[in-house]
Amino acid sequence: xxxxxxxxxxxxxxxxxxxxxxxxxxxxxxxxxxxxxxxxxxxxxxxxxxxxxxxxxxxxxxxxxxxxxxxxxxxxxxxxxxxxxxxxxxxxxxxxxxxxxxxxxxxxxxxxxxxxxxxxxxxxxxxxxxxxxxxxxxxxxxxxxxxxxxxxxxxxxxxxxxxxxxxxxxxxxxxxxxxxxxxxxxxxxxxxxxxxxxxxxxxxxxxxxxxxxxxxxxxxxxxxxxxxxxxxxxxxxxxxxxxxxxxxxxxxxxxxxxxxxxxxxxxxxxxxxxxxxxxxxxxxxxxxxxxxxxxxxxxxxxxxxxxxxxxxxxxxxxxxxxxxxxxxxxxxxxxxxxxxxxxxxxxxxxxxx
Amino acid sequence: xxxxxxxxxxxxxxxxxxxxxxxxxxxxxxxxxxxxxxxxxxxxxxxxxxxxxxxxxxxxxxxxxxxxxxxxxxxxxxxxxxxxxxxxxxxxxxxxxxxxxxxxxxxxxxxxxxxxxxxxxxxxxxxxxxxxxxxxxxxxxxxxxxxxxxxxxxxxxxxxxxxxxxxxxxxxxxxxxxxxxxxxxxxxxxxxxxxxxxxxxxxxxxxxxxxxxxxxxxxxxxxxxxxxxxxxxxxxxxxxxxxxxxxxxxxxxxxxxxxxxxxxxxxxxxxxxxxxxxxxxxxxxxxxxxxxxxxxxxxxxxxxxxxxxxxxxxxxxxxxxxxxxxxxxxxxxxxxxxxxxxxxxxxxxxxxxxxxxxxxxxxxxxxxxxxxxxxxxxxxxxxxxxxxxxxxxxxxxxxxxxxxxxxxxxxxxxxxxxxxxxxxxxxxxxxxxxxxxxxxxxxxxxxxxxxxxxxxxxxxxxxxxxxxxxxxxxxxxxxxxxxxxxxxxxxxxxxxxxxxxxxxxxxxxxxxxxxxxxxxxxxxxxxxxxxxxxxxxxxxxxxxxxxxxxxxxxxx
Numbered sequence: 069x070x071x072x073x074x075x076x077x078x079x080x081x082x083x084x085x086x087x088x089x090x091x092x093x094x095x096x097x098x099x100x101x102x103x104x105x106x107x108x109x110x111x112x113x114x115x116x117x118x119x120x121x122x123x124x125x126x127x128x129x130x131x132x133x134x135x136x137x138x139x140x141x142x143x144x145x146x147x148x149x150x151x152x153x154x155x156x157x158x159x160x161x162x163x164x165x166x167x168x169x170x171x172x173x174x175x176x177x178x179x180x181x182x183x184x185x186x187x188x189x190x191x192x193x194x195x196x197x198x199x200x201x202x203x204x205x206x207x208x209x210x211x212x213x214x215x216x217x218x219x220x221x222x223x224x225x226x227x228x229x230x231x232x233x234x235x236x237x238x239x240x241x242x243x244x245x246x247x248x249x250x251x252x253x254x255x256x257x258x259x260x261x262x263x264x265x266x267x268x269x270x271x272x273x274x275x276x277x278x279x280x281x282x283x284x285x286x287x288x289x290x291x292x293x294x295x296x297x298x299x300x301x302x303x304x305x306x307x308x309x310x311x312x313x314x315x316x317x318x319x320x321x322x323x324x325x326x327x328x329x330x331x332x333x334x335x336x337x338x339x340x341x342x343x344x345x346x347x348x349x350x351x352x353x354x355x356x357x358x359x360x361x362x363x364x365x366x367x368x369x370x371x372x373x374x375x376x377x378x379x380x381x382x383x384x385x386x387x388x389x390x391x392x393x394x395x396x397x398x399x400x401x402x403x404x405x406x407x408x409x410x411x412x413x414x415x416x417x418x419x420x421x
Numbered sequence: 422x423x424x425x426x427x428x429x430x431x432x433x434x435x436x437x438x439x440x441x442x443x444x445x446x447x448x449x450x451x452x453x454x455x456x457x458x459x460x461x462x463x464x465x466x467x468x469x470x471x472x473x474x475x476x477x478x479x480x481x482x483x484x485x486x487x488x489x490x491x492x493x494x495x496x497x498x499x500x501x502x503x504x505x506x507x508x509x510x511x512x513x514x515x516x517x518x519x520x521x522x523x524x525x526x527x528x529x530x531x532x533x534x535x536x537x538x539x540x541x542x543x544x545x546x547x548x549x550x551x552x553x554x555x556x557x558x559x560x561x562x563x564x565x566x567x568x569x570x571x572x573x574x575x576x577x578x579x580x581x582x583x584x585x586x587x588x589x590x591x592x593x594x595x596x597x598x599x600x601x602x603x604x605x606x607x608x609x610x611x612x613x614x615x616x617x618x619x620x621x622x623x624x625x626x627x628x629x630x631x632x633x634x635x636x637x638x639x640x641x642x643x644x645x646x647x648x649x650x651x652x653x654x655x656x657x658x659x660x661x662x663x664x665x666x667x668x669x670x671x672x673x674x675x676x677x678x679x680x681x682x683x684x685x686x687x688x689x690x691x692x693x694x695x696x697x698x699x700x701x702x703x704x705x706x707x708x709x710x711x712x713x714x715x716x717x718x719x720x721x722x723x724x725x726x727x728x729x730x731x732x733x734x735x736x737x738x739x740x741x742x743x744x745x746x747x748x749x750x751x752x753x754x755x756x757x758x759x760x761x762x763x764x765x766x767x768x769x770x771x772x773x774x775x776x777x778x779x780x781x782x783x784x785x786x787x788x789x790x791x792x793x794x795x796x797x798x799x800x801x802x803x804x805x806x807x808x809x810x811x812x813x814x815x816x817x818x819x820x821x822x823x824x825x826x827x828x829x830x831x832x833x834x835x836x837x838x839x840x841x842x843x844x845x846x847x848x849x850x851x852x853x854x855x856x857x858x859x860x861x862x863x864x865x866x867x868x869x870x871x872x873x874x875x876x877x878x879x880x881x882x883x884x885x886x887x888x889x890x891x892x893x894x895x896x897x898x899x900x901x902x903x904x905x906x907x908x909x910x911x912x913x914x915x916x917x918x919x920x921x922x923x924x925x926x927x928x929x930x931x932x933x934x935x936x937x938x939x940x941x942x943x944x945x946x947x948x949x950x951x952x953x954x955x956x957x958x959x960x961x962x963x964x965x966x967x968x969x970x971x972x973x974x975x976x977x
Contacts, residue, residue, distance in 0.1 A: 144596045169600070
């Protein structure tokens, strides 16, 4: 395998008619790192990926590979492997011919092509699939052929556009674990686009969250979850109840159910800095809350109870303004019950109001 | 029998019976006729030098036309769908222009332009001070030249559509894997448009095989099968005409079966996010492109322009000059004054209206049955509606002429030859595949649960038909009826076999005026014909709402 390379996006910008699809986006990807570009549809993540691949010219900004400027290089000269959303497998070729295509384009001899395609297929668990027709493959197999085709050219960087979005939920779970294992084992630098946070968290070392063509926050999955820099990030990652409060640099004081409660608080990530004002929103994650049995915490009434597998999700109305969502393994609470809720994991994140 | 099956059969039985009677029966008459003396006629055919010549020439013309039409249509399709340059849109709009010329009119336009005394020929002769015309527009090359102009449109349309359907991410994926432009073209794009290309090439082959107008006008002493059939019939050698027709029809039906096989292989329907981007030209090529495009548009429009020009030339004055020397409105005003000159126009319009109405009714039912119903006999119906597409018009005409030449109701034969009705019947038969396939296309786009939903809401079969199915079929009906009407109004190949003086259509009048050397009058009729074709297209667009692009086009 070619050694994994360092990739750097420098103020990439792309405009479509009136819309700024990608707005001065900068991102460093270390050698061997798996980074997910995550965002809702229309956030500019696919356009960013296509600029990195060379299919879309940036209006301004640069792409660097191992310190070399490759902004104007044609896709065929970048040598990146790419896995497309619908896989883009050539329908008139067999599995083996698809995988060997990049080698054929490089003038590799027929016997070597066959051997390397076979080993790439073995890498993704498709030993012996070479002679099969593309049409005979299941969705998951097509995804793996697309991956093998991208890997066989030993790319310095692997790009994946929603590689899991066409798989059914069960297959998706197992495939994303395999994907991470394969990429780890081969020590590849990879950038992949997804709108699904479970995919992003399961595969990536770091997640870059995008909205309206800009990066909201870049960090490890836990960092995004525990230290969101803004309400937008906190809303996109996981679920949360936002409660207005006053922040003094150490604690946040919130008013719920007629009582003032002081909670240890964590300033948002460095990017946004400490909120300028004392008025903030405390981010109460459902998994940081629990029912209190000793009568402490906020009193309220259960308004909704939803079974979610290992846990139940409850909604508790504490006062007119506040309805809190929490997760619990306790199955004996029902709609209409009077309960009290307390914070069991501190510090809680705070974001600008 | 389930009630569903019963209604299917109640609809299918009359349609099948009608098609068996007017499509299959005449062909059986021909084949039976060819064996009237055992193998006698076939032996005669095999030993006749002129028939052998006709057969080889026909194949030369057919293969030559395929090569020429592909050589023009394939690059044009690639350039127009993959390269961006000034003038591209205009060229794209004009590229299908040759298909809008009625077959005989196109041939006459070429005669006026490139014939021995044509404008281009004389201009070149004068320009280069040659004692003789630089070329003679006769023989195999002349026929292939005309075919290249009219038939490249099939290749162009099929390949353009194939390129448009192509998933752009496939090209991107190949580029990302390191493939150069040429490598991608050779390994990805061309193999993927091969089914479309092969289909269009077969279509050209079929059209050229049965082509009559160009060999008839430019063949000189040359024999091809279609003209040989007509000559044999004129000489009263019906047995030979039957054998020649059978040979021609078998070759064409063979090509049709191959075409269907290719269409079934057209299974690549993947879609992705990628777009088919056009390369923008730079440098000197970008400056030359608009000029080349303009030149091409000029060549495409020249035949139409020539017809219009000659329509204003005074009859009998254009002798040795490059361009007609005297111009007049006489050719048109005479038509308005002389009721005799109006008869062919009235005939053509009437016969077109009758044939098209019959096409709309019968073909709608056939298409509905083919798309929405499963019943015994569906395969037969499917075959019957495409058959007249493959069978050359000359063969259709000979079949009708020899089946409906006597009154024998017991054999389901009626005397139609020599009456008004034989031509509308021929036009109707030629229109069947055009209208049926267009309506089928529209009905296939309709969500099949719509009709069920209407029935589920309590609508009767007829109400569901009227409010749901027919509106869904309307774009296809409009497009198909347009094609059928355009084919019928300018029809020449079947007409020359079947017309009588009383029901002579416009095309026969054009031919008569041409023989009379009244070029101006012939051109004036041609202009009228082009206007009628335009009028029909516009009317259909207004009636049918959004008109669909239909890939099948009537053949000459």
